[in-house]
Amino acid sequence: MTNHPRTTAIALATALLLAGCSFIPTYERPAAPVPANYATTDAAAPGAATAAPWQDYFAEPRLRQLIEVALANNRDLRVAVLNIEQARATFQVRRADQYPGVGLAANASRAPAAGSGDLTNSFSVGLAVSAWEIDFFGRIASLKEQALAQYLATEEGRNAAQVSLVAAVANGWLNLLADEELLDLSRQTLASREESIRLTKMRLDAGVASELDFRQAESLTQAARATLAQQQRQRALDENALALLLGQALPDDIRASLTGSRLAAAPAMAQLPAGLPSELLTRRPDIRQAEQQLIAANANIGAARAAFFPRISLTAQAGTASGELSGLFKSGSWGFTIAPSLLLPIFDAGRNQANLESAQAGRSIAVAQYEKAIQTAFREVSDALAGQATLGEQAQAQQLQAQAEAARLQLSDLRYRNGVSSYLDLLDAQRSLFTAQQAVVQVKLAQLQNQVALYKALGGGAPETTAGNPS
Known part of the structure; x- marks a missing residue:
């Protein structure tokens, strides 16, 4: 049985149309430009990095409520979601170009x-x-692949924005807890110093203390009052920053529950094994986003090459x-x-060549941005592990120092009342104790926020796979 020449021609044209060809360079993932292991071995050694949804990692019920509010109302996250919709529509436009209208x-x-x-x-x-346009040389197919990669990149961008938002809300909440604790400490210190200045005034009137002692006590009291005002202002600023993340004002029930809060009472966060740096390539959504942008730049080269053909x-x-x-x-x-x-292009004043060179430079830029994303992630994890290894010891030492300063204040007060030491020694002990107590709160805050930083650096609870076909 012989084929009719016309039937053979139609079959050949159909095969070429369906198969087409592609000038997209073969994609190879660049090698990760980071060491194979983190510098800190104690925290990085156990286990592989595992996904930890924020609901499992953050046990504080009030914090969970705030995160849910932020995920529903935050405008930056809303923009990231809309960017996905826009990229999906762009992909559908490129895909439609492959079919006749x-x-x-x-x-x-x-x-x-x-x-x-x-x-x-x-x-x-x-x-x-x-x-x-019958896409024999894959120009439209290359543009479609580019649009698909850009769509997947926007999806990863939304995942990265969500992880950042969760971490920012957690840090904002911890800041408020620290503010409340520092405010209580400042109020107690101010009340203690007002009582001290009252007693010093009585001793001055009785001729037991000098005016110098009274002025020194007065100066220390005003310093405590100024610190209290500063911390009240910082408390308001931190609440405003958290409200911006939430997309609304802080709920009244949570604001009321903050009174008397302590960082030490905050529920512990789950332990996260750091795993190996290579695992960041699949765990971090910002790295996956950079890789999709690299794939898009690679596909753009195919479209630029196809422009040289009929x-x-x-x-x-x-x-x-x-x-x-x-x-x-x-x-x-x-x-x-x-x-x-x-x-068939014959003369275009170098336009097609310039477009190809621009696409090749764009891929080189995307490679550098991808490698920079990996290096940034490696540094963030390394910094968090370094903090994890040392902040615990610092917090313990700071607490012991505060206890020593409290004992020193008692001894200084006893020595002053017995006339053994000057009032200046007592004031110095009061200042040192107040500073040490503030440092305890600040180091505890740094320790908790470092745990949040490690959660974010390891990719948080973002899914390891992107969205499916945007059809």
Whole structure:
């Protein structure tokens, strides 16, 4: 059995159309430009990095409520979600370019006939395909792959924004707890110093203390009052910053529950094994986002290369035509036309070459950005592990120092009342104790926020896979 030549030609053209070809360079993931292990061994050694959804990592019920509010109302996260919708629509536009667009065409004309010069009418109605590019060389397919990678990059961008938002809300909440504790400490210190200045005034009136002692006590009291005002201002600023993350004001029940809060009472966060730096490539959404952008830049090179080859377009129309409007749709008026066209670039003043060079430079930029994302992630994890290894010891030492300063204050007060030491020694002990107590709160805050930083640096609870086909 032999094939008809026309059938063979049609089959060959269909095979070429379906198979096509691609000039996209073979993608190879760049090597991670970081060491194979973290510098700190104690925290990094056990286990592989595992996903920890924020609901499991943050045990504080009030903090969980705030995170849920932020995920629902935060405007930055909302913009990230809308960026996904925009990228999905762009991908669908590129995908639609691979298929012919069919429309209803109607034409009417009146022109002089050739030779006689008599005016003649022409009417036609039918379905038309206008300038459909047959993608033999993969230019449109390359643009579609680029749009798909950009869509996946925006999805990873949303995941990264969510992890950052969760960490920011947790840090904001810890800041408020620390503010409340520092405010209570400042109020207690101010009350103690006001009592001290009252007693010093009584001793001055009785001729037991000097005016110098009174002025020193007064100065220390005003310093405590100034510190209290500063911390009240910082408390308001931290609440405003948290409200911006939430997208609304702090709920009244949570604001009321903050009174008397202590960092030490905050529930412990789950332990996270750091694993190996190579695991960051799949755990960190910002790294996955950078890789998708690299894939998009790689696909753009394919489109730029295909521009050097001919573009084959097809225009077709099928319908009815007649010299009289009443003759449309009658027998013998039906027909069709097919008009393929080919455009081969010969001279374009270097435009196609410049586009190719721009695409190649764009891929080099994307490679550098991808490598920078990996290096940044490695540093953030390393910093968090370093803090984890040392902040615990610092917090313990700070607590012991505060206890020593409290004992020193008692001894200084006893020595002053017995006339063994000067009032200046007592004031110095009061200042040192207040400073040490503040440092205890600040180091505890740093320790808790370092745990949040480790959660964020390891990719948080973001999923390891991106969205599916955006069709």
